[in-house]
Amino acid sequence: MKFIGLLESQRLASQLENGLQSETTKWKVPSFQGSTIKGTDISPSLYEQAVLWIEELRSLFHFYPETFFLAVNILNRILASVKAQAKYLRCISVTCLYLAAKANEEREVIPLVKDLVEQSECMCSSAEILRMERLILDKLQWDLYMATPVDFLNIVRICNS
Known part of the structure; x- marks a missing residue:
């Protein structure tokens, strides 16, 4: 690892602090209450299947791994914000991947x-995905970007190169 000087270490600390502040204000994780995500009828196994399916789609479309991480982050934030029903989970999941792809x-x-x-x-239909896209964007106040662990690793890598 390369030695970093005082200015570089201050820049690294500042970037990490900014990332942590962003994470603190935006980070939402769906909480499980009983056998479902609170306020929904989505079980942990359905949630797990949705995340695995997002990864399959990411691979199918040859998207970056970061796109997968952002898609799951968007999924978590939306499931923590709305009372989603299991019957819409596939539409929500594919839309989260679509939004993440548009961002990355x-x-x-x-x-x-x-x-x-x-x-x-x-x-689901194209129209349903487009409606879901608008709903997700509105619920997240059009702020899709959220620092992921990969971003923190990239900050450290860039500052040390």
Whole structure:
């Protein structure tokens, strides 16, 4: 590891502090109450299946791993904010991945919504994904970006290079 001087260490501390402040104000995790996520009918196993499916889709579309992390973060934040029903979980999940891809990926690799529907076999329509996209954006006040552990690792890596 490269020795970092006082200015570099102050910059690193400042960037990490900014990331932590952002995380503190935005971080929401769905809490389980009994056998479901509080306020929903989504069980831990359904939640786990949704997260695994997001990873399968990320791989199918060749998105960056960071896109997966952001998609799960968006999913957690929305499930902690709304009373979602299990029957909408696949639509919510694919929309979270779509939003994360729009935030992280190059435009050329982001599929059209109709292609996303067909290839993901999400069992919802393009119109439903677009409505869900608007609902999620509104609930999260259009602020999708949330620092993930990968971001903190990148900050340290950049400051040490």
